[in-house]
Structure formats: structure tokens, C-alpha cells
Amino acid sequence: MPLLIRNAKYLFSDPASVERDMDVLIDGNTIAAVGHSLTVPADAEVIDAAGCAVLPGLINTHNHLYQNFLKGIAAGIPLVPWCNDVLFPTVGVLRDAVKSNARIPWLWTALATIEMIRGGVTCCIDMDVTYAETLQVWQEMGFRGILAYTLTNRWVPAELRAAEDEMRQKTLDFIAAYHRPDELTRVFLAPSTLFLCDDDLMHWVAAQSERLDLGVQIHISETAGEVAESMQETGLRPVERLERFGLLNERLSAVHCVHIDAPEIATLAHTGANVVHCPKSNMKLADGIAPVVPLIAAGVPVAVATDGAASNDLLDMWEEMRAALLLARVSTNDAAALSPQDALRMATLDAARTARIDAGAIRPGRLADVIVVDLNRAHLQPFHAADPANMLVFCTRADDVRDTIIHGRVVMRERRIITLDEAEVLAEAVAVERELFEKRSLYAFNTR
Numbered sequence: 001m002p003l004l005i006r007n008a009k010y011l012f013s014d015p016a017s018v019e020r021d022m023d024v025l026i027d028g029n030t031i032a033a034v035g036h037s038l039t040v041p042a043d044a045e046v047i048d049a050a051g052c053a054v055l056p057g058l059i060n061t062h063n064h065l066y067q068n069f070l071k072g073i074a075a076g077i078p079l080v081p082w083c084n085d086v087l088f089p090t091v092g093v094l095r096d097a098v099k100s101n102a103r104i105p106w107l108w109t110a111l112a113t114i115e116m117i118r119g120g121v122t123c124c125i126d127m128d129v130t131y132a133e134t135l136q137v138w139q140e141m142g143f144r145g146i147l148a149y150t151l152t153n154r155w156v157p158a159e160l161r162a163a164e165d166e167m168r169q170k171t172l173d174f175i176a177a178y179h180r181p182d183e184l185t186r187v188f189l190a191p192s193t194l195f196l197c198d199d200d201l202m203h204w205v206a207a208q209s210e211r212l213d214l215g216v217q218i219h220i221s222e223t224a225g226e227v228a229e230s231m232q233e234t235g236l237r238p239v240e241r242l243e244r245f246g247l248l249n250e251r252l253s254a255v256h257c258v259h260i261d262a263p264e265i266a267t268l269a270h271t272g273a274n275v276v277h278c279p280k281s282n283m284k285l286a287d288g289i290a291p292v293v294p295l296i297a298a299g300v301p302v303a304v305a306t307d308g309a310a311s312n313d314l315l316d317m318w319e320e321m322r323a324a325l326l327l328a329r330v331s332t333n334d335a336a337a338l339s340p341q342d343a344l345r346m347a348t349l350d351a352a353r354t355a356r357i358d359a360g361a362i363r364p365g366r367l368a369d370v371i372v373v374d375l376n377r378a379h380l381q382p383f384h385a386a387d388p389a390n391m392l393v394f395c396t397r398a399d400d401v402r403d404t405i406i407h408g409r410v411v412m413r414e415r416r417i418i419t420l421d422e423a424e425v426l427a428e429a430v431a432v433e434r435e436l437f438e439k440r441s442l443y444a445f446n447t448r
Helices: 066-067 078-099 103-118 132-139 164-178 198-212 224-234 238-245 260-271 281-285 294-296 316-333 340-347 349-355 388-395 422-442
Strands: 003-014 019-029 030-035 047-050 051-054 058-063 121-127 142-151 185-191 214-222 252-256 273-276 302-304 370-374 401-406 409-413
Touching: 003 281, 003 370, 047 409, 051 388, 058 252, 058 302, 058 349, 066 078, 066 103, 066 316, 066 422, 078 103, 078 422, 103 121, 103 132, 103 401, 103 409, 103 422, 121 214, 121 401, 132 142, 132 164, 132 185, 142 164, 142 273, 164 185, 164 198, 185 198, 198 214, 198 238, 224 238, 238 252, 260 294, 273 349, 281 316, 294 302, 302 316, 302 340, 302 349, 316 340, 316 370, 316 388, 340 349, 340 388
Parallel strands: 003 047, 003 051, 058 121, 121 142, 142 185, 185 214, 214 252, 252 273, 273 302
Antiparallel strands: 003 019, 019 030, 051 370, 370 401, 401 409
């Protein structure tokens, strides 16, 4: 059935193109037409967007969905102790619990996906703790998801990872079963970070990425210590090592890139690699501030993302856009260093490039991932039409998103999730998580 969004007060066909009083016609899973007063097909479903802004769906390009069971429990510790004291014990609890209750990965994915849909997120990339139930939730809810299959063979406690040959075969089997680039679910390869993977594994990832045309996501240069350790062990900075492995190309998304230098920025630019910026996570863990302004100036596509709920603690892309913009300005002492249009681009067009999907803009032929934002809210009025992007980026909240459409299907209408019973999911998740949290202190691992 066709879907017509009519009477949009503002239509952001892309971050730099805003038009007034527009309609959007969706046919199947793509945008069919954009214009004034489009003819309503006889069998069309109609959404009235009067008084609203219509935008491309936001894309959260880096997340750890299992961490939705970890909101608000880790305060004031940096990355490595945070991994040892929070993440690894939690993963130990989860893996044991899932053996007797396979519903748990379904629940953490459903919780996260509800939050994202409610905030206008239509696609995400999820890394770590891989279960098929995650893709099952996305298919049931009509959400576009990319599972970045996480690979490690160093530092992570041996109890939490598979044997090398088994890991590689399971990865390839998972790709064969679930990578559906023409549908809602995709699979990327995700060597977690260089200090968790040996050189042989990195070369294997590069070979499989090229052979299967798969995206690759990796944490890079998140902390100064990570860079110093790489220099001490190999004489090379992390981005230089990625280039040696043959991984720097348009398929790669390098997450964080907080501690990179000018030559590394130039290397990222000429190889076509993507960078994912997680400003709130970097602030919470005191990692530092990524050089977003020099990256963009060099021509590197930079997407913005929330990271996991354990280091954020929200999956709110509106907050993330504001954080990216404000950090760029304060770190350069330049109030014009990053524009609201830049921030929107980081959450839409450049994010779509990172996710390797034909979305991020409302144009005929593009994927029909669209959101409707209600502007009739006290904090959005009076809405100054001279610069609607500035109004949206600085003033919009996640709960201003009224309708969310993914792959041409309405999954939230008038703030109600249509594709599952939200109240039941919340009640079940609370009951399960309470028991898991009490067991977390029983798990302790020696990493190095």
C-alpha cells in the first residue's frame, strides 16, 4: 500500500535542503515522489504532517545493545578499569544466563530498539555479544539493523571468547545465514580493537571483507594509552596499522579516533575510510575530544553515534548531535566550527555512507526511512523559519518524534510503537535484569 506524508511544514530532503509545505509519496520500501500537493493514490495510507518537520531517519552508527541492561551503573572510571569492573563481569553473567533463557538477548535488543524508534532512529550498527535474537527483534519490529560481528583473540578473558578456528567458522556461518543487504538486516565484521586482535586475525578480516564485500567496524585510538601501547609494541600508530592490514577503504568505519594526528587524518581522507564520533561516551570516560573539525575539513566522512548505554547512557541521537556540535566549538574556540547542518549530516547522509545503505536523504529512489517531528511543543516555539536546521538541532528532543517509518512501513504512529507491545517488553526486562544485576559481582576476570 502506498504511503503519503502530506502538508509537511518543513521537509529536509537532506541537511542543506529545506522546503516548505511539501508532500512525500512512498511506494514499497523507497521514496517515489517529493513535491507540492501530490496526488493521493486511491489506496494510500495518509499521514498528515501539518505543523511538523519531515526528515530522513537518523542512523546510530555505533552501539552495544546488550549494554541497555547497564544504564547508570558505572560512574567516574576510565576505559580499561571500566571494561574490567563493569563490562567483562556483565558479559560473563549474560552468557551464562542466556544458556537457560534465550529470551534475554531478545529483551535487550527490544528495549534498545524501542528507545531508538521513539527518538527517530531508523537504523543502527550493533557491536559485541552476538546473538541471532537481535536480528529476530529487528525483523519483528521492522527496524533496519546491522550486526557488527565482534572478533577478539587477545586480552578479553579466555572464558568469554571461542577458540580461533571455531570463531572464524561461526562468523562465516552467521554471515551466510543473516546478511541480507536488500532487506532489513546486514552483517559487518568487527575486530573489536587492535589490542584485542593479533595481526593474523586482522589480515583475515581484511580478506573476508574484500571477498564478501562486507563493512568493517573497529574501535580505534579511543585512549592515549592505546596509541602509546601500539607505538611501543609495533612502532606504528593505530591508523598506520590499519593501512598495513589493507583495511582502510570505504567499507571501514573507525570508531572514536580521539587520539589521531594530522598524518593519520590525511591517510583516512585519501583512503575513503569513515570515522564514527561518539562525543558523550568520550566525555563520560574522559577519553578526550575527537578532532572532528580537521577530519571534516580534510574530507573524511564523519558520522555521529551514541556508543553503548553503559558509557552514554542514552541512545538519543538529538543529544548526540548537540554534543558533537558543542564539543567541536569549544575545543576549537570557534563558534562557527561546526554548523547544525553539519551535525544533521553526521546523523543522516554520512551515517548512511558508514552503514552502507541508500538512505540519509528524502529523494526519489532512496530507502523510505523517514521521521515526522512535531513542532507544536513549547520548547520548539516560536519556531524561527530563517534557520530551521538550527532550531531542530539545538531544540529538538527525542520525544518530539511523532511518527517513524522504516523501509516504507510505519513502525511508530502518534508516539505509539505499532509492531510490538511495549509495556510487556518493559515489564519482562525489568524482572530479568534485576536478577542479572545481583549476580554481576560474582564474576571477576584477570585480563593482563
